Amino acid sequence: MLTDYHVHLRPDDQDASPGRYFTAANADRYRTVASERGIAELGVAEHIYRFTAALDVWDHDLWRRYGRDDLDAYCEFVREETDLKLGIEADFIPGREDRMANLLEAREWDYVVGSVHFLGEHAVDFDDETDIWRYEMSPERVWTRYFEALAESATCGLFDIISHPDLVKIWGKGRPAPEKDLRYYYEPAVEAMLEGGVAMEVSTAGLRKPVGEIYPAPAYLEMAVDAGIPIALSSDAHITDHLAFGYDKAVELLEQYGVKEIAVFEKRERRMEPLG
Ligand SMILES: [Zn+2]
Ligand SMILES: [Zn+2]
Numbered sequence: 612m613l614t615d616y617h618v619h620l621r622p623d624d625q626d627a628s629p630g631r632y633f634t635a636a637n638a639d640r641y642r643t644v645a646s647e648r649g650i651a652e653l654g655v656a657e658h659i660y661r662f663t664a665a666l667d668v669w670d671h672d673l674w675r676r677y678g679r680d681d682l683d684a685y686c687e688f689v690r691e692e693t694d695l696k697l698g699i700e701a702d703f704i705p706g707r708e709d710r711m712a713n714l715l716e717a718r719e720w721d722y723v724v725g726s727v728h729f730l731g732e733h734a735v736d737f738d739d740e741t742d743i744w745r746y747e748m749s750p751e752r753v754w755t756r757y758f759e760a761l762a763e764s765a766t767c768g769l770f771d772i773i774s775h776p777d778l779v780k781i782w783g784k785g786r787p788a789p790e791k792d793l794r795y796y797y798e799p800a801v802e803a804m805l806e807g808g809v810a811m812e813v814s815t816a817g818l819r820k821p822v823g824e825i826y827p828a829p830a831y832l833e834m835a836v837d838a839g840i841p842i843a844l845s846s847d848a849h850i851t852d853h854l855a856f857g858y859d860k861a862v863e864l865l866e867q868y869g870v871k872e873i874a875v876f877e878k879r880e881r882r883m884e885p886l887g
Contacts, residue, residue, distance in 0.1 A: 612884035613862075614652040614873060615645060615854055616698055617724050617774055617812060617845035623658070629680050629688075638693035640851050648855035652875055652884075654696025656724045657685060659714075668710040669702075671732065673741060686718050696721040696876065700774065703727050703764035711769055722876035724812070724845075725770025727760045727778065736781050750787040754779055758796045762803035771879060772843045773804055774812045775826040783822035797831040804840050810874040810881065811835050813865065815857035816847035825861055829868075836868045841883060843874040862887060 620641065621632035631637075645653045659665045660674040662682035689697045699718075701711060703725055715723055728735055733743035735757060747753045757779035765773050777797075780788075789796070804811055814826040827835065836842070842865065846856045865873075865886060872883035 612652060612873065612875065612886065613650050613855065613858065614654075614844050614875060615650045615846050615848065616652070616654040616696065616722060616772070616843060616876070617656050617700065617814065617847045618654065618854065619657055619700075619847070619849045620655055621657075622849045625677055625679075629684065633685060633688045635692045638689075638695060641854065642694065644851040645854050648858070650855050652696065653854075654698045654721060654876075655689060655693075656698035656700040656722075659699055659701045664714055668707050668714055669704045671729070673734070673737070682714075682718070698722045698724055698876075700724045700726055701769065702729060703760060703767065703769070704729070705760065705763060708767050708769060715769060719878065721878060722771040723769065723879070724772045724774045725764045725767075725809070726774045727757060727764055730756045730760060735778050738782075744782075744786050750789045751791070753786075754789050754793075754796050758800050761800050765800070765803040765807040765809050768807070770807075770809055771876060771881065772810045772812050772845075772874070774845075775814045775816060775847065776800065776804075776811055777827045777831055780822045780824070780826075780828070781817070781820050783820070783824075785821050793828065794830055794834065797827075797834050801831070801834045801838050801840065804835065805838050810841040810843040812843045812845055813861055814845055814847050815855075815861050816853075818857040818860065819853065825857070825864060829864065832864065833868050836870055841872075841874040841881065842870050843876075844886075 621627035664682040734741040
């Protein structure tokens with residue numbers, strides 16, 4: 612079994628309207644390409660901030676700019692016009708857990724992907740005026756804050772899968788790295804994932820970013836696997852061509868660390884299926 616759950620039906624572009632992308636024909640294109648690439652379990656996880664409902668959770672400038680679409684219409688479209696699993700990529704916003712819970716609990720997801728994209732008001736993966744690196748100059752501070760947020764996201768009870776679990780490395784050599792052994796940052800995150808009973812996402816999206824490496828780093832994956840954390844496999848595709856992107860590398864990495872099963876979700880219940 613191969614999965615691709617953390618999939619977007621459209622690019623991260625404000626003008627990518629539901630009318631153009633949330634269509635049976637577009638879902639069919641995704642299904643066809645995924646099948647050609649051996650993906651049996653395909654699901655979508657649109658960014659929560661693309662929906663107006665998210666503005667009740669947080670009113671960050673970026674969310675106000677992007678939050679235009681109707682969340683229930685998205686759910687209805689996926690359930691009624693496609694055979695895809697229904698997921699959502701929800702940000703972890705500290706202090707807003709109750710509001711996020713209200714939004715999530717009102718809909719019947721197959722899985723919720725939890726993401727840390729922001730540290731306070733500042734973004735981890737946006738190279739613009741919101742970029743955290745313009746405000747926090749020490750890599751130790753950025754990495755500490757990122758992994759603290761990630762640990763909180765794992766134990767807050769909102770999410771089934773912790774996505775791109777070392778997104779902070781996205782810029783690769785474009786930002787300074789902490790001098791410490793990076794396992795210092797990974798360890799509390801792994802403990803939190805274990806405590807929270809969540810799956811860790813192995814995401815090939817990192818291969819397409821400046822860092823050029825799968826999320827998580829090998830040493831981090833090894834720690835998670837040793838701790839017995841279930842692994843969920845995804846590409847974070849935003850176009851059909853990115854479905855199952857780099858899966859040969861991902862499967863090789865997983866096998867190297869002895870992973871034999873991956874997580875499959877339905878109505879927020881997790882079960883394990885043989886990898887491959
Ligand atoms: Zn993300
Ligand atoms: Zn995503």
